[in-house]
Amino acid sequence: MIKSRYLLVLLIGFGMFLGSCQQEEPQPSAPVAPLTVNDPAGEGANDQPIEILEGSVPTESEIAEPVVEAAEPEVAEEVVVEVVEVPVAEPGNTAVLQPGSTVQHQVQAGDWLVQIARCYGTEYTAVLQANPQLANPNWLLPGMMLTIPNVGSLGEAHGTPCVAEYTVAFGDTWFGLAERFGTTAVILQRVNPGPLLAADKIIVPAHDVITTTE
Numbered sequence: 001m002i003k004s005r006y007l008l009v010l011l012i013g014f015g016m017f018l019g020s021c022q023q024e025e026p027q028p029s030a031p032v033a034p035l036t037v038n039d040p041a042g043e044g045a046n047d048q049p050i051e052i053l054e055g056s057v058p059t060e061s062e063i064a065e066p067v068v069e070a071a072e073p074e075v076a077e078e079v080v081v082e083v084v085e086v087p088v089a090e091p092g093n094t095a096v097l098q099p100g101s102t103v104q105h106q107v108q109a110g111d112w113l114v115q116i117a118r119c120y121g122t123e124y125t126a127v128l129q130a131n132p133q134l135a136n137p138n139w140l141l142p143g144m145m146l147t148i149p150n151v152g153s154l155g156e157a158h159g160t161p162c163v164a165e166y167t168v169a170f171g172d173t174w175f176g177l178a179e180r181f182g183t184t185a186v187i188l189q190r191v192n193p194g195p196l197l198a199a200d201k202i203i204v205p206a207h208d209v210i211t212t213t214e
Helices: 002-021 113-119 124-129 174-181 185-191
Strands: 035-037 048-050 103-106 145-148 163-167 201-205
Touching (some): 113 124, 113 145, 174 185, 185 201
Antiparallel strands (some): 035 048
């Protein structure tokens, strides 16, 4: 009885040993269906399998980037600026003083803006608007160029010079001289600071100048 049990234990142990040594057989891989290209005629008679080799599919780095053509720069349209020459009024030249015309006046020593407008027979406000570069219309420097529009629109256009010198006579007053030259005493005093003394030379509007001699 003991021997039979001992023999049974040996058989079971030997069976377990054989089971652990048995290797699993590899499972067969599934067959790969060949890739076919249909006949362009659609008949299917010329279907042939195509074998795809390793490395025949291009990688992402091998795909060339599309070439983008640079857009041609836009050519700006040529802007034609018409330059209009404005005649310069010179002393003694009345040919440019056509009614309604625009001229250039070169500021002379003693000129003031109101008198320049009167000198060309036009409005003071029109002259002021035509010269926005003037920071202070009461401050003019000799040599400045001013635009004078609408020549002769209010009266006779005399042109430059717009002012002249007057020799003060004994008994002259600011109010008397202002009435004589068609201006105001305030303007004459502003243009000629200081007292009014006989034999002194002052600036007055031109074209109707009365001179005195001793």
